[in-house]
Amino acid sequence: MTAEHTIVAERDDVRAPDGATAEELRAAGISWAVDSTVIVDGVDVRVPPGTVTGLLGPNGSGKSSLLRAVAGTTRPDGGAVTLGQDDLLSMRRKDRARRVAVVEQESTTDVPMTVLDVVLLGRTPHRPAPDDEDRALDALGTVGMAELAGRDWHTLSGGERQRVHLARALTQQPRLLLLDEPTNHLDIRYQLTLLNVVRNLRVTTLAALHDLNLAAAYCDRLVVLDGGRVAAAGPTEEVLVPEVVRAVFGVDCDVQPHPRTGRPVLTFSPLPESP
């Protein structure tokens, strides 16, 4: 409890997007199967308003599939997804895209585009308005890339590209942000920058992450998936304990407080060989 309060107090005070009050995401009983192989099996996820929840789990545990179901890009076989009072699954695509924005890992294009062109794609679900460019530039400012608006997309580094994608997502004015391993293949500096920006947005966020220590450092709550089911869920400190890590990831770990932030830091070691 106190830990969560300290975390909130540590955040730089960045304006909430458009002053909208943050909304809670509730996904209940999400199931999805391909050719009778169950990928996601009755998963419940709750993201409190304006907080960041990390979605962890080994490869193939169903993280991306769950995110796609919540995003509405694949229709789950069962379950319900609500954001505040709205039922996301029964909503029209365009209406959903005005509420939910997604950042994938490493998505790029063949065509020549400026950074501003890319960010402006975030206005697609909205009516064209005279202040579209201003919104796009605002979002670029939020991710610290305002100076690069006129740059060619193809000249950007991986970290810059992900921040531009985040700016594009923000330009959608989302009330829910879904991130699918957004820091993959980024240099460590950009991993930290990106997640720090996301934390400071105060938009309800569900982020699939690969790196347990990044999740420990930046997420308010965690959901750990294993074989398509929830293996553990709750506040970060309660989920990232040696028992959970051993059961899900098959490694031993020690948890210590970060010397500067006090957040949990995990060090891993192989399980002793069973005889």
Place this chain on the structure above:
Amino acid sequence: MSERTTVQQAGADTTRAPAGATSADGRPPVTRRPRARGSVWVVTMAALLLASVTVTVTFGSADIGAWDVWRSIGTHLGLDRLGFGPSPLSTLRDGIVWELRLPRVLAAAAVGAALAVCGAVMQTLTRNPLADPYLLGLSSGASVGAVLVLVLGVGQLALPVAAFSGALLALMVTLALANRRGELAPTRTVLAGLAVSYLCSAATSFVIFWSATGDSYREILSWLLGSLGGAQWGDVAIVTVAVVVVGSVLLSRARTLDAFAFGDGTAATLGIDVNRTRWALLTLVALLTGAAVAVSGAIGFVGLMVPHAVRLVAGSGHRRVLPLATLVGATFMIWADTLARTLFDPRELPVGVVTAFLGAPAFAFLLRRRKVGR
């Protein structure tokens, strides 16, 4: 208007704001791509198109001047009767301009515009820089349809309809062959297109050879490599109407097309019904290809090159790319056809030979630069 809309309109994209400069709201001012550049290009290319029409009509054995072209056009538009038009040409010279050369030049323009728009939209919707109506088999499919109708003698009106059906069928087969688990890999798509294209070309040649009594080779060539010889005003009308109608619909979907830049996944999260949109717009492309091929046969490389050239100068936004591709495609095709009919005068090259000479190197360039073989 906020102060940011008055931000300096620098000429070059690379120009940056001076370090440390900030605007009133605390953010550094931003230099953006001047949006006006798009309209400057449109006006320039429209002027170039008009000039090209005027100049190329004068090329040929009969001595016709640029002013004669406008005198003829003025007469037929009825300007002379209104009292401020130029004096009419002699009947013979007017016939050469109005009945022979102008329909051919305008048909070339309309076909070029159609193919360029088709290429631009196909490249976007399949996310494949090598996509165009010719390479993906649509043009050959349309040829089969057109040739069948001609052989059966069903009538002139059925020709564009049959060409459209052929193009649509070829498109469906190509995409079905290329599709693997919902993904259209660029290499697979081009290979599937080639297979369909060869099959349809063979079918076209076979039908003509089987039905023709005399020298069928010239006709086979004109369907496989394209020809605008003998274009009539009716042909001009068919393709122009198709370009205007289909082009307007596509232009109205410019933002939707833009949203495909980062792939189907991103397009879907931006609120686009990816599959429905792709099929609806590709069907329109098949319609436009059908109209063009019914008039000119299958002409390659225009739909491939022109959109890339346009994007190099105007960026990727379809609100700028589509109108510019129309104008550039039209101008390019006028000159390609003029070369085709004058280079070995009085003999005529199939216009597809000219476009291939210009287009194949461009294709090779794209192949090397874009790493499409992923």
